[in-house]
Amino acid sequence: MKLMNRIKNNKLLYFLGVLIVGVFIVLIVRFTYAYLGASINDAQGNVTINSDETDRLDFEIGDPLSVDATPTTLPENGTNLVDTTTAKAILTANTTNNTANYSYWVYFNISNNTFTYSDGSTPEIILTVTGPDGNPVTNVEGLTYGTYNGVAGFDITTENGVFTIASDYAIAVNSNTEPTEQTWNFTLTYLNLDFDQSGNYGNSMTTEIIMTKEENIPTLADLCSGKTLAECITTEVYTEDGAEGIYYHDGVGSYTNADQEAGDNSYRFSGANPNNYVCFGSDEETCPAENLYRIIGVFDDDKDSNYQIKLIKADYTTSAMLGTDGRDYYGAYSSSTSNYKGSMDTSTIAGYRWNYDTSVSTYGSNNWTTSEFNTINLNTNYWNYLGAIWQNLIVETTWHLGGMTSYNNTAKAFYDGERNNTGYGSNPTTYSDEIGLMYPSDYGYAASPEAWITDLYDYESSAITSNNWMYMGLYEWTITPFSSRSVSVFFVFNSGYLSSSNAYLGNAARPVFYLKSNVEFNGGTGTSSDPYRLAV
Secondary structure (H helix, E strand, C coil): CHHHHHHHHCHHHHHHHHHHHHHHHHHHHHHHHHHHHHHHHHHCCCCCCCCCCCCEEEEEECCCCCCCCCCCCCCCCCCCEEEEEEEEEEEECCCCCCCEEEEEEEEEEEEEECCCCCCCCCCCEEEEEECCCCCECCCCCCCCEEEECCEEEEECCCCCEEEEEEEEEEEEECCCCCCEEEEEEEEEEECCCCCCCHHHCCCCEEEEEEEECCCCCCCHHHHHCCCEHHHHHHHHHCCCCCHHHEEEECCCCCCCCHHHCCCCCEEEECECCCCCEEECCCCCCCCCHHHEEEEEEEECCCCCCCCEEEEEECCCCEHHHHCCCCCCEEEECCCCCCCCCCCCCHHHEEEEECCCCCCCCCCCCCCHHHCHHHHHHHHHHHHHHHCHHHHCCEECEEEECCCECCCCCCHHHHHHHHHHCCCCCCCCCEEEECCECCCHHHHHHCECHHHCCCCHHHCCCHHHHCCECCCCCCCEEEEEEECCCCCEEEEECCCCCEEEEECCCEEECCCEEEECCCCEECCCCCCCCCCECECC
16 A cells, blocks of 8 residues: 555656556457457358458359249149249459459259159250350250250259259459359249149259369269268169169159069169168278178158168178077078179078978978068077167068969069969968068069069079179078968079079078168268268
């Protein structure tokens, strides 16, 4: 207190004291502002600080284009249904040079499209693109340009995939205050035509405009991010019949034997070696061989619009996977392995009887519900082998047990029979559980479409086995009974054709199951070395 009084009574000391306090306050304020300013900038992820030598190229994408064909939006004798949007490239030069020159790429992605040609061939949905120079874009690889019912543009009625609108497109600016803006105009027109278009009511198309500073066609991981694996396969991998070995089985198509499709609106992989591998049961960087599965197809069996992936083990199973308990364990696989296509040590492959129920016959029974191979080895031991985390991705499924009286049938005939024919005697026609086996129709449709008019009994031709990814070269069980005898079941012969066998014999097998519809894609391209990964 005495010190403060002395300072107040001495004008020089008082002046110096006030000056020192003032400087100190200024410093404190400046320090606090700088500290808080940094904190605010850190909290705002979109804050950008550019130096005097930094140019700035930004993209602004408008709302996605969409069309919703209904009796209201597309009334008879009404006008076209039109939706428009824009995409902008904006370039600002740095304050040092006041000039900048860049280039960029523009893509149009159709990630989902369920529309069809109402009359079978007439274009209905037209994409029109106008460039920054005001001229229409008339050349896009993969699309057909023309004038359709008075509207000029590209026919995208049934298209899927990523299309390049502009490559290495130049943009320049000579100012750091007045940026150059280049605007691309996109218009989607659903033509109101003079014939019945009601077949497309309720169908949909999902589009996206993508602009990049460098040539960077979106990868499958980019396009499938946040999607289920089923959505990824049906909207990004599949773009048209035959793309990536996938065929859409709607009963309509322009390719060979399209009339032999299952007609169940499934997406099935066919051919020699499509990219349909999935790593299941492991998150190791390199997927172990025992964890490789393959996609039979994408199915909506219950018709609720929620598609499910159907997997089959890529190679055969061992007793360590399925166990040795139960009456249906046969022992080590003992038949010829000369046609085997896999990579396992064949001495480790296990054989199982389909159903060694001696109360029916010494040859066994073709009633799947009483099979211990089913209840013990597949749906208990193998189920437990998969583990709780991966079990949670599998959905309980209704398996169709309708039998056939002959192996001289096509894949289409087997598909219909599996769901419509009765089993032998009192055998049930359906059964619900998680794990099953492939159907004969699955095996038949895994061959290239050229084979679909061939009876499965004649599938041993090398022209067919070399173009059927599901053929693995051992005697292998299917889930389907031979319905004219109580002891017989269909199986794939080691040379590739379908035949029937007594249920007490020991054959190899590959478990089959369906993934839940909400299982998400988590990377991969579907090859054996880079299989699809699942979000667990």
